[in-house]
Amino acid sequence: MTRQLALLGSAVCLVLSAGAASAVDLPIRKAGLWEMKMVRTGGPMPEITMQHCTDETTDKEMSAAASPMAKEVCSKQDIQKTATGYVSDSVCSVAGMTMQSHAEIVGDFNSAYTVKSTSHAEGGAAGSRDTTMTIEAKWLGACKSDQKAGDIIMPGGMKMNVKDMEKLKGLLPKQK
Template identity: 40%
Template sequence: MKIRSTVAAACLAAAGIYAGPAFAIDYPARKPGLWEMQTSDGAGSKAKPEAIQQCIDAATDKMLREMGQGMGKDMCAKQDMRMEGGKMVIDSVCKIGQTTATSQAVMTGDFSTGYRLESKSTYSPPLMGRAGATTVVEARWVGPCKADQKPGDMVMNGMKMNVHDMIGGRGKK
């Protein structure tokens, strides 16, 4: 069960920055290669940030954007995205089970060398005992993928997996 939840978390993490339906403003494509993403609970959190490394190419990045957009269509009644002075701002209202999550996410960066996403959410009724949450994702391009990696490979919590294999896609060799 732990492995299954880790795999699900990895898929969500991989597609999570793209959740939402298709917009007039398209998400920028990330530079192909190895990306490292640190996820934390926001400023002042005592929890250790989680790190994910992900090897992507243009096709994998596109697949993850489309997967996230599909998740948003299924879960969200509202997804508004706009540009404000070089920042991408996304306001959403989504259902998670019986809970309504109202969120605002702000993305900055160039998607070639790095980006930052900060999302603040409130939950009604509370989700797993929490009335709200802040999530921060700091991502940076590390360089080319390692010699033993193929597009779609992710390393999370010391476990290596491939998003194409997890979702039954075309695993690249």
């Protein structure tokens, strides 16, 4: 479970950098159940597949919530539209670790999209490391009857709601 939370933390950092207010806003995903497969190299985390139930309001709220949080921890956050999708570049610092990230996002946000990111981290307990992460997201259909917008279902059935992530903000160390 700790590994799942650590990987989710990595995904949250990506969302913070990609979902923050910037030169260009990413499109809102189609409402419903999205499967998100994350493959990461350069670290001990295994491939993980999770499901995310969303709607237009929740996607907008995630971007709005990420923006102030990202402003506190990111010195650079930039998204630009390209001929094939979007490119995001960010520099964020949390708990004595600074991470530089570059992500390329392609897809239509209605049926599928892919995020390929590379990052370099310095500081913190892990020292220096380079990682790559690919998120392949595909729309599965309507959310299940026991799901509400914002629910993330991790492998093993652990469920959390992204709307509760704002509560985690208080757990982050204050930046100096």
